[in-house]
Amino acid sequence: MLDISQLSFERNDKPIFAGINFTLNTGEVLQVVGPNGAGKTTLLRVLCGLLTPSAGEIRWQGQGIHEHWYDYVDGMIYCSHQPALKQGLTVLENLRLYRGVLRGRFGDIRSINKAMQRVGLAGYENTLVQSLSAGQKRRVILAILLLAKTQLWLLDEPLTALDQAGVKLTETLIAEFVAKGGMVIFTSHQPIDIKSNTVFLGVLN
Amino acid sequence: MDLYRLFITTLRLEALLIYRHYSQVLNPLLFYAMTISLFPLGLSPQPQLLHAVAPGVLWIVALLSILLSLHPLFEGDFADGTLEQLLLSPQPLSIIILAKLLAHWLLSVFPLILLALLFAPLLHLPLAAMGTLFASLLLGTPVLLLIGAIGKALTLGIRNSSLLVMLLVLPFYIPVLILGAGSVALAGTGLAVTGELAWLGAMLVLALPLAPLAIAAALRVGIN
Numbered sequence: 001m002l003d004i005s006q007l008s009f010e011r012n013d014k015p016i017f018a019g020i021n022f023t024l025n026t027g028e029v030l031q032v033v034g035p036n037g038a039g040k041t042t043l044l045r046v047l048c049g050l051l052t053p054s055a056g057e058i059r060w061q062g063q064g065i066h067e068h069w070y071d072y073v074d075g076m077i078y079c080s081h082q083p084a085l086k087q088g089l090t091v092l093e094n095l096r097l098y099r100g101v102l103r104g105r106f107g108d109i110r111s112i113n114k115a116m117q118r119v120g121l122a123g124y125e126n127t128l129v130q131s132l133s134a135g136q137k138r139r140v141i142l143a144i145l146l147l148a149k150t151q152l153w154l155l156d157e158p159l160t161a162l163d164q165a166g167v168k169l170t171e172t173l174i175a176e177f178v179a180k181g182g183m184v185i186f187t188s189h190q191p192i193d194i195k196s197n198t199v200f201l202g203v204l205n
Numbered sequence: 206m207d208l209y210r211l212f213i214t215t216l217r218l219e220a221l222l223i224y225r226h227y228s229q230v231l232n233p234l235l236f237y238a239m240t241i242s243l244f245p246l247g248l249s250p251q252p253q254l255l256h257a258v259a260p261g262v263l264w265i266v267a268l269l270s271i272l273l274s275l276h277p278l279f280e281g282d283f284a285d286g287t288l289e290q291l292l293l294s295p296q297p298l299s300i301i302i303l304a305k306l307l308a309h310w311l312l313s314v315f316p317l318i319l320l321a322l323l324f325a326p327l328l329h330l331p332l333a334a335m336g337t338l339f340a341s342l343l344l345g346t347p348v349l350l351l352i353g354a355i356g357k358a359l360t361l362g363i364r365n366s367s368l369l370v371m372l373l374v375l376p377f378y379i380p381v382l383i384l385g386a387g388s389v390a391l392a393g394t395g396l397a398v399t400g401e402l403a404w405l406g407a408m409l410v411l412a413l414p415l416a417p418l419a420i421a422a423a424l425r426v427g428i429n
Contacts, residue, residue, distance in 0.1 A: 048293060049293065050289055050292065050293065050428055050429075051429060052429065070295050073293050073294065073295045074295040076293075077293075078289070078290075078293055080286045080289060082285070082286050083286070084285060084286030084287050084289060084290050085285065085287070086218075086222060086281075086285060086287060087285060088221075088222045088225045088226060088281075089218065089221065089222060093218060093221065096214065096218065097214075097218050097287070098290075100210065100211060100214030100215070100218075101211065101214055101215050101218070101291070101294065101296060101301060102287075102290045102291065102293075102294045102296070103294065103295070104294075104295035104296065
């Protein structure tokens with residue numbers, strides 16, 4: 001459970017957002033919408049702990065995230081709007097980077113192959129990420145999401161650059177993840193089609 | 206065992222990245238080779254004169270080359286967003302940083318030491334001092350790299366930070382330079398150098414566990 005109370009953030013004494021309250025329970029999805037510059041990305045960066053809020057509290061399973069940092073980062077994965085991949089490494093090497101370096105718990109080699117097939121990248125294992133298209137890089141991130149054994153996904157604009165099939169796949173993956181008790185917060189301008197009555201809309205302005 | 210695997214994985218992937226963009230590493234090495242070979246031409250080819258300046262020149266140019274090689278450190282990670290993932294990793298950041306720096310040292314600084322040995326005869330460095338040159342660079346360059354990485358981590362994200370990094374770290378380089386060049390000069394005259402080398406070793410032992418912690422803290426502050 002992610003519990004946010006009176007969350008505010010200001011940059012150079014200029015408030016970006018203030019007084020945000022919400023609670024996300026297992027199996028729930030929150031879509032953050034708002035015009036460009038409303039602070040969606042900043043909100044996500046505060047939620048993942050990269051930025052410290054100027055006021056308010058974020059509690060994960062009842063504990064403050066900055067006090068219980070390792071419990072939080074072990075249970076959460078944040079995906080920035082630019083896919084965080086090493087251009088000079090192949091897809092498989094990037095997955096190894098996430099498996100060995102960036103994540104505590106991650107799928108084994110066999111599940112890596114399965115995830116690659118699921119996201120439609122089978123056969124691209126040894127391709128350098130720099131020669132993939134923007135949409136394919138997104139799909140590598142989807143594979144990482146499938147493999148990272150976390151309970152919370154924080155996704156910044158996960159649908160950009162994806163084709164229709166890719167958007168559909170993302171929706172399916174999110175639906176499957178929350179059905180298994182996961183939680184998702186994502187930002188997007190597109191309405192997302194998830195057959196679930198636990199999708200909430202948060203408006204920033 | 207888990208930390209060992211984390212260290213090895215990071216080292217391998219980082220080395221692979223540096224290897225695939227080796228031109229970036231090549232510049233400081235070329236700078237070293239060119240500058241050293243200009244000294245006999247610019248000063249004078251007289252053995253006595255070169256013999257006297259050789260320890261200082263070999264060390265100063267090595268120091269400058271390392272300063273030049275600091276630029277790519279963490280820069281790629283910062284640009285592609287993997288640095289954020291590093292900061293959000295449940296793994297200990299200082300181990301990851303240490304592995305990255307070791308990869309950098311092995312691929313871009315160690316060749317520099319070999320170049321120094323190769324070019325030392327050009328400056329008429331006495332054969333007796335070659336062993337000390339190797340040992341002092343082996344102990345001193347990791348210290349320079351570790352200190353430089355702190356400066357680089359502190360200035361990450363600032364545009365045109367190269368000069369700022371140099372200003373920040375240069376004062377801390379001076380003791381290493383004095384001890385390093387001093388030990389080589391002493392060895393050339395046949396005196397014992399254990400004291401200088403021991404001091405360099407002590408600095409390395411101090412910097413090795415402490416610098417990665419400082420770098421990790423600087424990176425966490427910098428991303429804010």
